[in-house]
Amino acid sequence: MSTIDWHPEDPATLADPYPVFARMRDEDPCFWSPRLKSWVLTRYDDVKAVCLDKERLSSDRLRPFFASLPPPEAERIGQIIRYLSQWMVFNDPPDHTRLRRLTSRVFHAKSMQAMRPQVADIADWLMDGIGSRTEFDFITDFAGPLPCLVIMALLGVERQELARVKRMSDDMALFIGSSRTSPEKYDTAEAATHEMAGFFRELIEDRRRTPRADLMSELVHLRDDDGDRLTEDELVATCILLLFAGHETTTNHIANGMLALMRFPDQMARLQAEPALANAAVEELLRYDGPSGAQVRIVSQTHELHGKTLEAGQRVFIMLNAANRDPRAYPDPDRVDLDRDGPPHLSFGFGIHICLGFPLARTEGQVAFPALLKRYRAIEPMTTSPAWINSLVFRGMTSLPVRVRHA
Ligand code: HEM
Known part of the structure; x- marks a missing residue:
């Protein structure tokens, strides 16, 4: 019987979840959470193994939930069910394989890396908007809008x-980000899904009539070698997914990363002096406090792990950030160290569902951090205890007030 009493929603735990993760890794690596009624895995090797295990674990985590809803409730979130059921991230092969194969023909590393000049332009535009202010909210004024504008440009x-x-x-995040939402929040998320679907449907129709030099036009006119293509609904669902998946995650990467640099000023100074360290910095900051705290899988075949029986149908939380701080994988894991080497971090997941947008997310971080450190001679937090989002899936702050000295 475990003595670990994990309260994921406790403000102190939200601010620093890492001490309890360390206990889970050491004392109970396959932890049963009575609150979540789920298994919780925290060791690097276990989390990576789950990401690679398509036989015994399923990503189809919404269908069982949707199926459990009484008909009036299912009707109430009809648009959410319609579109989210078609997201590749919530599907297993062969549906996942087909959606990912088609989408990757347009969203490949080259097309996403080609966004670099536009990302730089957007970062400059946002800093121009901050102007001569010396105090501002880093999330409202920079990390929030940047990824959204990038996906919009894309x-x-x-x-x-x-x-x-x-x-x-x-x-929409009111539905996806939190497992403990109220019915009113579901109504808001449902209305937003409906509105977003209409918004993309118009855009798709426009590109069908008049193709332009953007990835949306390519997606709309996409055919693979066998003539297969995304249906109208799949197109809408994919656009919503790209916007959603690529937006809050990257905001949190840039904000969590900046907070980490402010807390490790020697590493911030190194990056400022040597912008060529940006690629290493992005990987280390993603490892140190990544924006995707957890992913969920459903057990599809009963099996054993660390002496526990994972029964078919049960939920498993894989704690990406806990895995990234596993001392079995990284020496001195609680330090930001731009010289770190070691196995790849798991912030983008691993295996068939590894983040489709990671080349874009990396590009955004690689552009944003050096651009900020060039424009501002110093950046420091105005609070020692920023407020964190109440979510297991999203690891990020609600605001991050900073004070800067202009270069
Ligand atoms: C730092 C920023 C980002 C992080 C940390 C992140 C993290 C993740 C993770 C952990 C997964 C795997 C989910 C699972 O295994 O169930 C994932 C999947 C995905 N991400 Fe990202 N993501 C980021 C940015 C982006 C961007 C910019 C885009 C799009 C432009 C994007 C699009 C996707 C898509 C479409 C999937 C589903 C892939 C699949 O199921 O095959 N992400 N992401």
Whole structure:
């Protein structure tokens, strides 16, 4: 019987979940959480093995939940069910394989890395907007809008739509980001999904009539060698997924990464002096405090792990951030060290569902951190205890007030 009493929603645990993760890794690596009614895995090797195990674990985690809803409730979130069921991330092979194969023909490393000049332009534009202010909210004014504007540019959505797109995406997060939401939040998320679907349907129709030089046009006109293509609904679902998956995660990467640099000023100074360290910095910051705290799998075949029986149908939380701090994988894991080497971090997941957008996410971090450290001679936090989002899936802050000295 485990003596670990894990309260994921406790503010102190949200602010620093790492001490309890260390206990789980050492004392109970296959921990049963009575609160989540789920298994919780925290060791690097176990988390990676789950990501690679398509036979015994399933990513189809929404269908069982949707199926359990009484008909009136299912109807109430009809749009959410319709589109999210078609997200590759919630599907197993062969549906996942087909969706990922088709989408990757457009969203490949080359097309995403080609966004670098636009990312740099957006970062500069946002810092121009901050102007001569010496105090601002790093999330509201920079880390929040940047990834949203990048995805919008990628999909060919005009910059002036930012506030609307961000609101729709934030409202949808009320369904996805938290497992403990109220019915009113579901209504807001449902309305946002409906609105977003209509928004993308119009955009798709426009690109069908008049293709442009953007990835949205390529996605709409995409055919593979066998003539297969995304259906209209799959197109809408994929656009929503790209916007959603690529947005809050990257915001949190840039904000968590900046907080970590502020807490390890020697490493911030190194990056400032040597911007060529940006690639190493992005990987280390993703490892140190990544934006995806957990992913969920469903046990599809009963099996044993660390002497426990994982029964078919049970839920498993794989704690990516706990795995990334496993001393079995990384020496001195609680330090930010731009010289670190070691196995790849698991912040983008691993295996068939490894983040489709990771080349873009990396590019955004590689551009944003040096650009900020060039524009501002010093950046420091205005609080020692920022507020954290109440979510296991998203690891990020609600705001991060900073004070800067202009270069
Ligand atoms: C630092 C930023 C990001 C992080 C930490 C991140 C993290 C992740 C993780 C952990 C997964 C795997 C989910 C699972 O195993 O169930 C994933 C999947 C995915 N991500 Fe990201 N992501 C980021 C940015 C992006 C961006 C910028 C995009 C799109 C432009 C994107 C699109 C996707 C998609 C489409 C999937 C589903 C892939 C599949 O199921 O095959 N992500 N991401």
